[in-house]
Amino acid sequence: MKVVIDDAVFTGPSFVMDMLLLFQLALERRHRIIVDEAGTGYTTWLAGLGRDAQEECRLALEESAEAEAREPARREIRVVCSGTDWDGAPPTVTLAEATRLLRRPFRVLVENRGNDFRFLLTMANDAQRAELEERQKQEWLAIEHGGGITEMEGSVQEWKRDPIKRLTLWVLFDSDARRAGQPSYQARRLSAACGRRVPHHMLKRRAIENYVTRNALEEWGEAKDMQERVEAFYAMPTQDHRSFFNMKHGLRKDARSADGIAEDLYGVEALDVELRRRLDLGFGPRLRDVFGDGRVRTADLIADGTFAEVNGAITELLAWMR
Numbered sequence: 001m002k003v004v005i006d007d008a009v010f011t012g013p014s015f016v017m018d019m020l021l022l023f024q025l026a027l028e029r030r031h032r033i034i035v036d037e038a039g040t041g042y043t044t045w046l047a048g049l050g051r052d053a054q055e056e057c058r059l060a061l062e063e064s065a066e067a068e069a070r071e072p073a074r075r076e077i078r079v080v081c082s083g084t085d086w087d088g089a090p091p092t093v094t095l096a097e098a099t100r101l102l103r104r105p106f107r108v109l110v111e112n113r114g115n116d117f118r119f120l121l122t123m124a125n126d127a128q129r130a131e132l133e134e135r136q137k138q139e140w141l142a143i144e145h146g147g148g149i150t151e152m153e154g155s156v157q158e159w160k161r162d163p164i165k166r167l168t169l170w171v172l173f174d175s176d177a178r179r180a181g182q183p184s185y186q187a188r189r190l191s192a193a194c195g196r197r198v199p200h201h202m203l204k205r206r207a208i209e210n211y212v213t214r215n216a217l218e219e220w221g222e223a224k225d226m227q228e229r230v231e232a233f234y235a236m237p238t239q240d241h242r243s244f245f246n247m248k249h250g251l252r253k254d255a256r257s258a259d260g261i262a263e264d265l266y267g268v269e270a271l272d273v274e275l276r277r278r279l280d281l282g283f284g285p286r287l288r289d290v291f292g293d294g295r296v297r298t299a300d301l302i303a304d305g306t307f308a309e310v311n312g313a314i315t316e317l318l319a320w321m322r
Helices: 009-011 017-028 040-047 052-068 095-103 114-124 127-137 149-158 185-194 214-223 225-233 237-245 250-256 273-278 284-290 298-304 309-321
Strands: 002-005 032-035 076-078 106-110 139-145 169-173 201-203
Touching: 002 009, 002 017, 009 040, 017 095, 032 237, 032 250, 040 052, 040 309, 052 214, 076 114, 076 298, 106 114, 106 309, 114 127, 114 149, 114 284, 127 309, 139 250, 149 169, 149 185, 169 185, 169 250, 169 309, 185 201, 201 309, 214 225, 214 298, 225 273, 225 309
Parallel strands: 002 032, 002 076, 106 139, 106 169, 169 201
Antiparallel strands: none
């Protein structure tokens, strides 16, 4: 986040510790800090500090400028003496409000905290993975367990009412789509709840299991004695068949659901009877475990064409966090 501090703030009431905290957080790469370095308020305030504190402030500004030039922040706030406006462009906040905002960890809301974060780490490149893990280790990043799309919509609606929570939130969720470009009703509701104010990514494929690579699924199938089912899965004629298949529960669960089966992909005229029989059950709820156990490898993700979408979302996530 780009934090622009009005020069007048440095001439206001003395909150030296709050101001120094903003500079310290910038040194820790929590955000970027921008001031008028020739401004009377800033230069007078800086001169009143000890030599070590002065050097840290200068270093924070230098590193912030370099980071901003290299990778501009997605969000900006302006720190002012008075006149808070969280909905402004950019939002304007007081120094006390800025410290509350910037000390808060950035939160990623997912359906399942453990599995979905491992999915993100798997889809990250080495540098992205190191940054995500370091931010989590430093407690600058918190993974929130959503508990399902319906519950996540309620959480988003609640957190949107708190501007500090809204400005430190990113959401990832399944599309639950049974055909390309047709996310489920619940997924559409959650996407609408996020809107333009809450950055989010809805998976293009049905669920994270639909991003499992062929090599990983074959290894999983062999370990679980499901080789026949894996063979049937890859015998389906198109990528859409594999992208929107019910990986957990198979065709039987969809056929019994209110929305029914996607007949154009999995109906009696789309797949032969024997193939449908072999795909009746799916691969079970523990398939998600392959994300994080070493079976899903970056080279395979790239070869399978699954890497670009989610890695692009991770790039966006990191941009919102910086």
